[in-house]
Amino acid sequence: MFVGVLLPLFLFVFPLWNITLEAPQYPTPLGMDIYINDFADANPHDIKNINLMNHYVGMKYIPDAIPEFKIFPAGIIITTILGLLIAFKANYKWYLYWFILMVSLSAAGLYDFYLWEHDYGHDLDPKAIMKFTNPDGTVMGFQPPLFGSKDILNFKAHSYPQLGALFMGVGIAMSLVAYFVGRKENK
Amino acid sequence: MKNIKYSVLAFLGLAMVLTSCQPKSKTSNGALSSGAAEKVYVAPGEHDEYYAFISGGFSGQLSVYGLPSGRLFKVIPVFSQDAEKAYGYNEETKPMLNTSHGFVPWDDSHHPDISQTNGELDGRYVFINGNNTPRIAKIDLTTFETTEIIEVPNSAGNHSSSFVTENTEYVVAGTRFSVPVPQRDMSIKEYKGNFKGALSFISVDPEDGGMDIKFQLLMPGFDYDLSHPGRGASHGWFFFTTYNTEEANTLLEVNASQNDKDFIAAVNWKAIEEYVNNGGGKKMPSNYAHNVYDEHTHTATSTMKKEVLVVNPAEVPGAVYFLPTPKSPHGCDVDPSGEYIVGAGKLSADLTVHSFTKMLAAIEGEKFDGEAYGIPILKFEDVLAGTVNQAGLGPLHTEFDGQGNAYTTFFISSEVVKWKLGTWDVVDRQSTYYSVGHLMIPGGNSRKPFGKYVVAMNKITKDRYLPTGPEVTQSAQLFDISGEKMELLLDFPTIGEPHYAAGIEASIVKANSKKIFSLTENKHEYATTNDNDVKVVRNGKEVHIYMTMIRSHFNPDNIEGVKVGDKVYFHVTNLEQDYDVPHGVSIIGANTSELLIMPGQTETFVWEPKQVGVWPFYCTDFCSALHQEMQGYVRVSPANSNIELSHSLGE
Incomplete structure (x- = not known):
């Protein structure tokens, strides 16, 4: 349990998620690493170049900072402290509660990420240089996938969790394992 | 970091299309190996030795x-x-x-x-x-x-x-x-x-x-x-x-x-x-x-x-x-x-x-x-x-x-x-x-x-x-x-x-070949590394235009108040920071060559307008889908005109 609780702290070191855009003109793909407190270039100037590409279809610039960059780190620190208290003081049942809490928060985080992506891909400048429509006549959106790969015009977009997310996932899973181990020992 | 990333992906059992180039195996010593053509053939996209x-x-x-x-x-x-x-x-x-x-x-x-x-x-x-x-x-x-x-x-x-x-x-x-x-x-x-x-x-x-x-x-x-x-x-x-x-x-x-x-x-x-x-x-x-x-x-x-x-x-x-x-x-x-x-x-x-x-x-x-x-x-x-x-x-x-x-x-x-x-x-x-x-x-x-x-x-x-x-x-x-x-x-x-x-x-x-020049390291005397610093300055008969270029526009792209007899310096900075995105620029009647400016670089050409009129300048290197739109105008007034210098973009 103790180790599991500490693993999400790696989110402060490793990125949570990565979005990569591939196109023939980009033999080195454009990429953005999403940390819990920052958007970072996968290679120098990638975000600037993603913005430059996206302005043709009227997408907004990727912001330097979003409120989540304050909320997420605080959430991680609070849940870690909570987890540590549980690991030291509480009985094994609390391991399950912590597990449920973390899964819920992660789901909320993913949903938040999805909302941002949707807004980013659909809230387009009406004066966009190029306007594309779907076969049914609706305005084409450019939302990157939440998870997986997707073709968007000339780009292939990939969106996958990174090392930070992995550590958090393993940490959460370990709390569940700790719960079962605790329950077995208690019988 | 990439290796870590890939091993993580493998761990999660996710399929991801990777387009990293596998080194092609060198041509075998088959019957054709003595062929001169094969020995000098470097396949499209591959590099010479x-x-x-x-x-x-x-x-x-x-x-x-x-x-x-x-x-x-x-x-x-x-x-x-x-x-x-x-x-x-x-x-x-x-x-x-x-x-x-x-x-x-x-x-x-x-x-x-x-x-x-x-x-x-x-x-x-x-x-x-x-x-x-x-x-x-x-x-x-x-x-x-x-x-x-x-x-x-x-x-x-x-x-x-x-x-x-x-x-x-x-x-x-x-x-x-x-x-x-x-x-x-x-x-x-x-x-x-x-x-x-x-x-x-x-x-x-x-x-x-x-x-x-x-x-x-x-x-x-x-x-x-x-x-x-x-x-x-x-x-x-x-x-x-x-x-x-x-x-x-x-x-x-x-x-x-x-x-x-x-x-x-x-x-x-x-x-x-x-x-x-x-x-x-x-x-x-x-x-x-x-x-x-x-x-x-x-x-x-x-x-x-x-x-x-x-x-x-x-x-x-x-x-x-x-x-x-x-x-x-x-x-x-x-x-x-x-x-x-x-x-x-x-x-x-x-x-x-x-x-x-x-x-x-x-x-x-x-x-x-x-x-x-x-x-x-x-x-x-x-x-x-x-x-x-x-x-x-x-x-x-x-x-x-x-x-x-x-x-x-x-x-x-x-x-x-x-x-x-x-x-x-x-x-x-x-x-x-x-x-x-x-x-x-x-x-x-x-x-x-x-x-x-x-x-x-x-x-x-x-x-x-x-x-x-x-x-x-x-x-x-x-x-x-x-x-x-x-x-x-x-x-x-x-x-x-x-x-x-x-x-x-x-x-x-x-491996040492540079891809771009860093804008933050640009120390050119007339560099304009930020769109907020764009300006046009008159100094007697000299006019200095501090101009930027990025896909697919010049800033400024409308300039008025230049007069016949002026010596106009175009100091142009390429704001791109992407590999292989140079822009070029020239204007009608310039008695010199174009500029071909690499990402992050600043270059200057001199134009001495001799005729009243409105003269276009444009990007000379096909830079983007909107390259043909990458253009602007300079209004040239008579030498005794009292039109003030002004410049704009998107107004």
């Missing part, structure tokens, strides 16, 4: 080719203006072509050589000489641009240049034509005994590569034709071929061909370096340009230097010796071990090879055969290692494969001849088309040649390509030398006259 930097001769430039494909990648402007790249046209690079004779927009570029560390190519710089108005240029191989040019005073026909020593301590420039030193008004007929031949040792700063003339050796008034450094045991020496030891001043084709033997001058530069470090030599008033391009200001500055240190070789005992060498020797080449010095007597059928060890012994034994202007002459037999007999007609240049073989070009019999060092036996000969001058094995002027190919550079092409009127292409030929016999693989056209070339394994250079 070697860079070849081939001099542009009378174009004044340096071309960059890939080997074995023979594909041309870039022509680097060095000594001549280049309207395509604005070199010598824009305000930033005009100072690069400044000399003591003023702005010289052309030269004759001859012998490129790549910088070395411990006798092996390090791929930092290429040096090349301007022959006509003596200059040495340095090309930086991170940007493939000319970043420094130093004029060589007291020199004329800067031909036995620009060869580097083992650790790039010096790049050496010898004069072909002897001249009065210092220059003065005197009768040409008084040449003999009065003219001097300056051999210049230009130090190269180990940190920033900065060039400075350390000293000039004022030699007798011969013609100093070619040179090469010693290496290994002979490191510290430099060897120069001479002709016209007759000191003729007219009809040299006859009068300079009378002596049976001329000399190879062996110069102990370490001894002279020590001599000048201890205060030796004489400071002589002079006037020569030193032009330096700064990568951060994107601007060149030209400084006139007023003094040069000259050394009289007779005053430094043990510094210079003459090695008699038959028949007006041209090429002067040193083998990878540093032991053999090959002199190619161009009016001879034989090659003369001197031994460095024997030379030292002869000097030790003081076995001299007289002297010339105080410089001891060694006995021919005492320094001779061997002769390659009747190898061909008109030997010029020799390179080495590092496997104990030498390859010599023969101009008159138009062939490359392979022979063995030590036995002096001819092993193979292959015709060239036609009249080959230099040849080049990548790394051939170093301790470690890459002995896979030799490039023969021909002086005459005649019927080898589709005709293009009286002036036909210049040409080079690629031979495979990995086997016992040489095999002709490829003819390919070159720019100007391909005098000489320097080749290097691509892997040493390509």
Whole structure:
């Protein structure tokens, strides 16, 4: 349990998620690493170049900072402290509660990420240089996938969790394992 | 980080389409492996194995080719203006072509050589000489641009240049034509005994590569034709071929061909370096340009230097010796071990090879055969290692494969001849088309040649390509030398006259090649690195436009208040920070070239509008899907107009 609780702290070191855009003109793909407190270039100037590409279809610039960059780190620190208290003081049942809490928060985080992506891909400048429509006549959106790969015009977009997310996932899973181990020992 | 990322993905069991390029397996040794076409075929998207930097001769430039494909990648402007790249046209690079004779927009570029560390190519710089108005240029191989040019005073026909020593301590420039030193008004007929031949040792700063003339050796008034450094045991020496030891001043084709033997001058530069470090030599008033391009200001500055240190070789005992060498020797080449010095007597059928060890012994034994202007002459037999007999007609240049073989070009019999060092036996000969001058094995002027190919550079092409009127292409030929016999693989056209070339394994250079210039490091005086700093400023009749460009617009793109008679400076900064997104710009009636501006760079052109009107400017390099929209207007009003300067974008 103790180790599991500490693993999400790696989110402060490793990125949570990565979005990569591939196109023939980009033999080195454009990429953005999403940390819990920052958007970072996968290679120098990638975000600037993603913005430059996206302005043709009227997408907004990727912001330097979003409120989540304050909320997420605080959430991680609070849940870690909570987890540590549980690991030291509480009985094994609390391991399950912590597990449920973390899964819920992660789901909320993913949903938040999805909302941002949707807004980013659909809230387009009406004066966009190029306007594309779907076969049914609706305005084409450019939302990157939440998870997986997707073709968007000339780009292939990939969106996958990174090392930070992995550590958090393993940490959460370990709390569940700790719960079962605790329950077995208690019988 | 990528590896970690991929292992994570694998761990999670996710499929992800990765388009990373797998190295294609090298072609097998199947039945077709002897096919020349297959050997020079580099598949689309793949890279050549070697860079070849081939001099542009009378174009004044340096071309960059890939080997074995023979594909041309870039022509680097060095000594001549280049309207395509604005070199010598824009305000930033005009100072690069400044000399003591003023702005010289052309030269004759001859012998490129790549910088070395411990006798092996390090791929930092290429040096090349301007022959006509003596200059040495340095090309930086991170940007493939000319970043420094130093004029060589007291020199004329800067031909036995620009060869580097083992650790790039010096790049050496010898004069072909002897001249009065210092220059003065005197009768040409008084040449003999009065003219001097300056051999210049230009130090190269180990940190920033900065060039400075350390000293000039004022030699007798011969013609100093070619040179090469010693290496290994002979490191510290430099060897120069001479002709016209007759000191003729007219009809040299006859009068300079009378002596049976001329000399190879062996110069102990370490001894002279020590001599000048201890205060030796004489400071002589002079006037020569030193032009330096700064990568951060994107601007060149030209400084006139007023003094040069000259050394009289007779005053430094043990510094210079003459090695008699038959028949007006041209090429002067040193083998990878540093032991053999090959002199190619161009009016001879034989090659003369001197031994460095024997030379030292002869000097030790003081076995001299007289002297010339105080410089001891060694006995021919005492320094001779061997002769390659009747190898061909008109030997010029020799390179080495590092496997104990030498390859010599023969101009008159138009062939490359392979022979063995030590036995002096001819092993193979292959015709060239036609009249080959230099040849080049990548790394051939170093301790470690890459002995896979030799490039023969021909002086005459005649019927080898589709005709293009009286002036036909210049040409080079690629031979495979990995086997016992040489095999002709490829003819390919070159720019100007391909005098000489320097080749290097691509892997040493390509990783260092810059992709962009960083905007945050742009220190140009008129840079506009942020759209908020865009402005148009009037200073009397001068108008300075601080302009930016990024896909796909200029900022500003509407300018009013310019008047006839103004001198308008367009200072344009490319705000892109992406690989291979240059923008170009020019305006109607500009009496200069376009600008071609790399990401992060600032360049300036001057426009002096002569007619009232509204004149468009536009991007000249197809940059993006909206390239055709990348345009703007300048309103030009009469000289007495009182319209205020204004500028806008998107209003």
